[in-house]
Amino acid sequence: MQVKHLLLITTLVLTAACSSKKTEIDENLSETQLYQRAQTALDNGSYSLATDNLKALESRYPFGRFADQAQLELIYANYKNSEPAAARAAADRFIRLHPQHPNVDYAYYLRGLASFDQDRGLLARFLPLDMTKRDPGAARDSYNEFAQLTSRYPNSRYAPDAKQRMIYLRNLLAAYDIHVAHYYLKRGAYVAAANRGRYVVENFQESPAVGDGLAVMVEAYQRLGLNDLAATSLETLKLNYPDNPSLEDGEFVPREEDVSQRSWLARATLGLIESDAQEPPKQSQAARDIIRQYQDAQQDLPPELDNVLEEQKAEQPDEGGRSWFSYLTFGLFD
Known part of the structure; x- marks a missing residue:
């Protein structure tokens, strides 16, 4: 174990020195x-070296015959080098300087792709992170950037892939709102929960989270004593989403415990601390489907992108049976 620790420290020091x-x-x-x-650097996967040469080319020959192409390839090099902020900045600059360029749609696409991958960084490759519970800022940015591409350039070769990713991002944003709604339910903010559930139902009509939004509305209205609204929402839920996890044998089962039935410790801490072990919550329809939706969004990228996302997926190690040391060192010493 001491040898492994020594190797880890040495590796980190050498990495820092090289960087x-x-x-x-x-x-x-x-x-x-x-x-x-x-x-040559791009072909060899040396993206940092490619970035340095492209920046030098652009600064030394700003009006040369390769200047526009260097700016465009700089976006790609930054994206491949796992620098999403630099990739988006380079894309914004290219779009601003060359709005009529024949390949400007490529800049729009890479800008959206950089935001799309921002949340799936190093930790996401090794830790089982639930993307539906993370801050959706990058997801919203990516959705808006892909929307600009598809609206401005509907016939672009990148538009079909962008549309598929927009479907995934829409479902991800809807699932995030469902998590927020259940956060409100757990803390007794039933009006806020009902409003968030209704927002999902009204704004994400084709998302699998709509059923969960209806379930949230039913539960919140029941807690508020608004029986007519609860009954209407429940009928809609039964009619359109009979397989929703909140329905058992056709009967609605609330997911969150009534605040009045909790212990004094749970009420005092707004549910953050429970005196008794709580049964794990049922998995929502949105959470159940979001992995499948992400897989659906992983379509083959255009040839010049070298199927980046598929390569990243293939590089992910098998997580089964890994030790704590393997997780700690990100699999460096497996």
Whole structure:
């Protein structure tokens, strides 16, 4: 175990030392040589080196014949180098400088893709994170950016893939709102929960979370004593989503315990601390479907992207039977 720890520390130190070393670009290189070096680095997967050469090319030959292409490929290099903020900034700059460029749709697409992958970073590859419970800021950004692409360039070669990702992102945002609604239910904020459930029903009509939104409305209205609204929502739920987890043999079963029935400790801490072990909540329809929806969104990317997401998926290690040390070191010493 001590040897492994020593190897881990050594690896981290060497990684930090390597990352701090800057690549020196020969000032005598011509525009063509810089571009060729960048292309070679891209082909070899050396995206940091490609970024350095593309930046040098753009700064030294801003009006050269490779200037526009260098700006476009800089977006791609930053994206592949797992630098989403830099990729989006490069895409924004290209769109601003070249709004009529024949390949500007590619910049829109990569900008959306960078936001799409932002939440699925290093930790998401090794830890079982529930994407529906995380901050949806990047997801909203990605949805809006893909929406710009599909509205401005409906015939773009990237539009079909963008639309598929928008479906996944829409479902992800809807599932996040369901989690927020149940947070309100658990803490007795029934009006807020009912409003959030109604928002999902009204704004995410084709999402699998609509059934969960109706279930939230039923539960919140029942707690508030609004029996007519609860009955109407329940009938709609039974008619359209008979397999919803909140329905057992056709009868509605609330997911959250009534606040008045909780212990004094649970009420005092707004449900953050429970005196008794609570039964794990049932999995919502949205949470059940979100993994499948993500898989549906993983369509083959255009050839120039080298099927990036499929490669990342293939690189993910098998999580079964891994030790705590394997998790701690991100699988470096498996």
